[in-house]
Amino acid sequence: DQQVKQNSPSLSVQEGRISILNCDYTNSMFDYFLWYKKYPAEGPTFLISISSIKDKNEDGRFTVFLNKSAKHLSLHIVPSQPGDSAVYFCAASPTLFSGTYKYIFGTGTRLKVLA
Amino acid sequence: IAGITQAPTSQILAAGRRMTLRCTQDMRHNAMYWYRQDLGLGLRLIHYSNTAGTTGKGEVPDGYSVSRANTDDFPLTLASAVPSQTSVYFCASSDGKRVAGEQFFGPGTRLTVL
Numbered sequence: 568d569q570q571v572k573q574n575s576p577s578l579s580v581q582e583g584r585i586s587i588l589n590c591d592y593t594n595s596m597f598d599y600f601l602w603y604k605k606y607p608a609e610g611p612t613f614l615i616s617i618s619s620i621k622d623k624n625e626d627g628r629f630t631v632f633l634n635k636s637a638k639h640l641s642l643h644i645v646p647s648q649p650g651d652s653a654v655y656f657c658a659a660s661p662t663l664f665s666g667t668y669k670y671i672f673g674t675g676t677r678l679k680v681l682a
Numbered sequence: 683i684a685g686i687t688q689a690p691t692s693q694i695l696a697a698g699r700r701m702t703l704r705c706t707q708d709m710r711h712n713a714m715y716w717y718r719q720d721l722g723l724g725l726r727l728i729h730y731s732n733t734a735g736t737t738g739k740g741e742v743p744d745g746y747s748v749s750r751a752n753t754d755d756f757p758l759t760l761a762s763a764v765p766s767q768t769s770v771y772f773c774a775s776s777d778g779k780r781v782a783g784e785q786f787f788g789p790g791t792r793l794t795v796l
Contacts, residue, residue, distance in 0.1 A: 573724075601784065610686075610772050610787030611725070656724060668776075669740070670785070672717075674724035 570594050571659050573673035581681050586644040588676050590657035593638065597659035599668060602631060602642050605654045605675070614655070615642070647680045654678070685709070686788035688773050694794045695763050703758045703791050705773030713776045714756040715740075715785060716748060718769040725772065731756055763795045 572591045580586045590600075598619035603611035617624040617631045617640065624631050630643045644651055654675045660668040689704045707714065716728040717740075727740030731750040745767060747759045756775075760767055770792050774785040 571724075576722075603787075608790075610774075610789050612787070613784045616784065658725075669727065669730065671727075671741070672725035674722060 569674070570597075571657060571671045571673040573655075573657060573676050575676050576674070577677040577679070579679045579681060580647045582649055583646045586642075586647045586651065586678055586680070588642040588644075588655050588657075588678065590640045590642075590673055591638060592640075592659050592671075594659070594661070594671075595638070596661040597671075598662055599660050600631070600633060600640055601658045601670065602629075603656045603658065603672075604651075605656065611656060644678075647678075649680050649682050652678055652680045686773055686775055686786060688771075688788040688791050690791060691789070692792040692794075694796065695760075697764055697795055698762050701760045701763055701793070703760075703771055703773075703793070705756045705758070705788060706754050707756075707773075707775045707786075707788075708754065709775060709777070709786065710753060711775035711777040711786070712753070714750065715774040715776075716746070716756070716758045717772045717774065718742065718767075719772060719790075720769050728758065728771075763793075765795045767793065768795045769793060 601616045602614040604614045605611040615629045633640045656675045658670040658672045660670045686707045712733045715730045717725040726742045729748040731737045734753045770790045773788040776785040
């Protein structure tokens with residue numbers, strides 16, 4: 568059973584508009600969430616994170632929102648740029664007793680920003 | 683340049699053969715991970731290591747083994763490859779100092795088992 572779900576396999580957005588990527592999780596023990604971006608033939612790169620004590624984290628054009636009661640998080644990209652075209656993965660982890668993290672990744676959403 | 687290197691970049695392997703995917707990091711990160719990426723399934727954790735000398739099983743460990751003799755290296759071995767192990771394999775490392783659990787990924791190894 569998929570603990571982290573990204574139900575939209577793909578998304579197309581016009582340049583300059585907002586991109587909203589969604590992620591749902593089922594495990595209430597998850598308390599740390601990351602978003603990664605992946606270009607073809609490259610490894611994923613870290614984009615932005617949020618812990619369960621917050622409901623919003625912003626970094627430049629990227630904002631992540633967390634709704635713990637709905638077990639839902641979303642990534643907003645404003646304004647979207649053609650270089651943002653990539654696959655986006657959300658990942659969630661509980662904090663383990665050792666202070667380490669074991670992330671479960673979603674299946675990814677392919678974003679295409681149209682010029 | 684600091685980072686993670688993986689070798690080989692790609693490999694075609696006959697079923698039943700043994701294969702070791704190599705991963706080396708020079709960031710002195712304590713934790714290292716192996717993932718496989720398959721279409722429609724995202725990234726799935728195979729094995730991980732919190733520190734040199736220790737390893738643990740992830741979501742899909744069957745058919746794979748790892749070792750962590752030192753901080754820098756974390757090889758992944760397929761003892762007897764099967765076609766279902768055809769995938770792209772990513773190695774990652776983390777130290778959790780800047781962002782808790784943030785992982786740095788290598789460029790991947792594309793493995794095809796025939």
